[in-house]
Amino acid sequence: MYYEEIQNSVANGKKGKTLELVQKSLNGGASGLDIINQGLIPGINIVGDKFESGECFVPDMLLASYVVKDAMKLASKGLTEGPSTKKATIVLGTVKGDLHDIGKNMVEMILDVSGFRVIDLGVDVHEEDFVKAIREYKPNFLGMSSLITTTMVEMQVVIDALKSAGLREDLKVIIGGAAVSEGFAAQIGADAYSRHAALAARQLKQWL
Incomplete structure (x- = not known):
């Protein structure tokens, strides 16, 4: 369901590509929750790891964060009633x-x-x-x-x-x-x- 591609797209700050992949996943039957937990959040974690190791910088983190925020709005359309996606x-x-x-x-x-x-x-x-x-x-x-x-x-x-x-x-x-x-x-x-x-x-x- 394009989860790995979503992760890589987020990590590279590609907003258009990320939104396209999220929509394809939704069209293919993926739930919004799975897209968030298996695609978007792991993607932002990749950026965090790279920042910690010095492979990317503050602008890269900000860009990836904006990409994920917009992608989450799209993915949330695929959420059904159930447990909250928020951890704490x-x-x-x-x-x-x-x-x-x-x-x-x-x-x-x-x-x-x-x-x-x-x-x-x-x-x-x-x-x-x-x-x-x-x-x-x-x-x-x-x-x-x-x-x-x-x-x-x-x-x-x-x-x-x-x-x-x-x-x-x-x-x-x-x-x-x-x-x-x-x-x-x-x-x-x-x-x-x-x-x-x-x-x-x-x-x-x-x-x-």
Whole structure:
């Protein structure tokens, strides 16, 4: 059902070809869920692996993500009633005082096309807003971003607020951004640090 061809087309950033192959698969009787799980998601994983090994770069990841997003819209027409295709939920946001969102947006895009439900709170998110979102959406994961050193301390504030609210124990916290590191993650009690979007997606999958 063209699954391998879809993977390769996604990995090469070929939007037109990917959409053509998805439509052919649908016409041939493939379900939208199978196209997503056996074609599109493995394709974006190929790009993530290449990014990690230095074989491709940020523009390549962005291009592949846009290709998969459009292809998923087409594939979703072949979905029937049944279990959700989303693996788990993550609340995502850039901490208070920080207005940078490029890295966060890339994480959101990669996680979305990798099958996660993403609740993006945006930028300059205060601790009480993180707490409110965790209460409301009951996510599996929380992702926080900080690009500048003056705002990275807000991550600790958020984690402390979650503890005070009794919401930390069953929640995995992952942080990222230019200002933070693996050592800082351990220092503030986060569960993981990710250097880039592909690694964030991989870490969340390992936690499932």
